[in-house]
Amino acid sequence: xxxxxxxxxxxxxxxxxxxxxxxxAEMDAPEKASAVEAQGVPIEVPDxxxxxxxxxxxxxxxxxxxxxxxxSSKFGSDSLQPLRGLAxxxxxxxxxxxxxxxxxxxxxxxxxxxxGLGSTGLDWTARVLVGAATRITSGVILIASAxxxxxYEVGRSRSGAPTIGVFGLDSNxxxxxxxxxxxxxxxYLEGAITPYPYLAQSNLGDLSDADExxxxxxxxxxxxxxxxxEFGYDLTRWHATFTNSTIxxxxxxxxxxxxxxxxxxxxxxxxx
Numbered sequence: 001x002x003x004x005x006x007x008x009x010x011x012x013x014x015x016x017x018x019x020x021x022x023x024x025a026e027m028d029a030p031e032k033a034s035a036v037e038a039q040g041v042p043i044e045v046p047d048x049x050x051x052x053x054x055x056x057x058x059x060x061x062x063x064x065x066x067x068x069x070x071x072s073s074k075f076g077s078d079s080l081q082p083l084r085g086l087a088x089x090x091x092x093x094x095x096x097x098x099x100x101x102x103x104x105x106x107x108x109x110x111x112x113x114x115x116g117l118g119s120t121g122l123d124w125t126a127r128v129l130v131g132a133a134t135r136i137t138s139g140v141i142l143i144a145s146a147x148x149x150x151x152y153e154v155g156r157s158r159s160g161a162p163t164i165g166v167f168g169l170d171s172n173x174x175x176x177x178x179x180x181x182x183x184x185x186x187x188y189l190e191g192a193i194t195p196y197p198y199l200a201q202s203n204l205g206d207l208s209d210a211d212e213x214x215x216x217x218x219x220x221x222x223x224x225x226x227x228x229x230e231f232g233y234d235l236t237r238w239h240a241t242f243t244n245s246t247i248x249x250x251x252x253x254x255x256x257x258x259x260x261x262x263x264x265x266x267x268x269x270x271x272x
Contacts, residue, residue: 048133048141049100050176050184050220054088054230056267064112064119064161065258068248084108086265091272093130102129102145112161119155121163126150127170139178146171149192149212151238152199153259162247162257163201166210166240168194181222188216205245205255213237218265225271232265 059082088104107124131145149170155161172190179185192212200207218232238259245255 048098048135049090049092049143050228050269051090051092051100052228052269052271054086054090054267054269056086056088056230056265058084058086058106058108058234058263058265058267060084060110060261060263062110062112063260065256065260066162066248067256068252068254079111081108081110084110084263086267098132098134100131100133100145102131102147103127110155110161112155119161121153121155121161123151123153123155123161129170129172141176141178143174143176144172149194151194151212161259162204163199164204164207164240165198165200166194166207167196167198168192168210170212172214183222184220186216186218186220188214188218190214190216201247203245203247205242205247205253208241208243210238210240212239220269227271228269230265230267230269234261234263234265236261236263 061078062081063078085108086106090100090102093099093101105126110123111120127149129145129147133141133143135141147170150167152165153161154163170192174186174188176184176186194210197207214234214236216232216234221229223229240257242255245253247255
């Protein structure tokens with residue numbers, strides 16, 4: 001190369017470097033691939049909010065107590081009410097956000113008996129809620145929501161379940177624990193005040209106080225990427241106090257109505 005000028009030697013040096021670049025790239029590629037393999041494959045993080053549509057059968061053991069506050073309680077028979085169901089739809093409010101909205105309606109046929117003066121009718125409860133979920137630890141999620149609740153009951157006979165609708169505010173809190181990758185256990189506590197009556201039978205009097213408390217334990221089992229089976233137990237207590245009531249014919253005209261429901265939930269949730 002001593003016979004060539006400086007310009008020619010510079011050009012030859014550039015060509016040698018360019019031709020060697022692919023070889024260096026091939027030597028570096030396995031190291032990059034090894035680095036990617038060392039990082040591992042990303043694992044899908046479970047949705048912190050159980051979104052989707054739940055359709056469930058909800059047979060219940062129903063008891064109704066009606067009295068005037070003097071201790072002369074009358075209970076409806078603790079009989080199984082099989083013709084009851086539940087529909088619950090939950091959706092996420094915004095991508096990658098912990099907020100969600102929920103609408104649910106449940107109810108069906110009920111029957112109470114008290115020495116032949118029982119009641120046969122229908123009832124339904126609807127909730128519209130918004131809430132948020134937060135991860136406490138790995139596999140443990142806290143969910144809280146609040147919104148509106150309404151219940152309407154159509155019954156017959158003076159000592160059975162009366163006909164009345166109530167409307168109010170609802171709040172609840174839920175704790176979810178992932179026991180296995182496909183099994184989740186949750187506990188749920190709900191409280192509501194329903195001081196606003198509507199479409200009530202006239203002899204009930206004036207509603208002075210009404211509330212609802214619910215406790216639920218539920219097991220969720222993923223059967224596919226798009227569906228999960230739900231199994232649960234609910235204890236729901238509705239309580240209402242009336243004044244100026246003539247339904248029992250007592251002197252003080254006070255009326256206490258308490259409905260207790262022990263219910264099982266067996267359903268399928270379609271993830272959306």
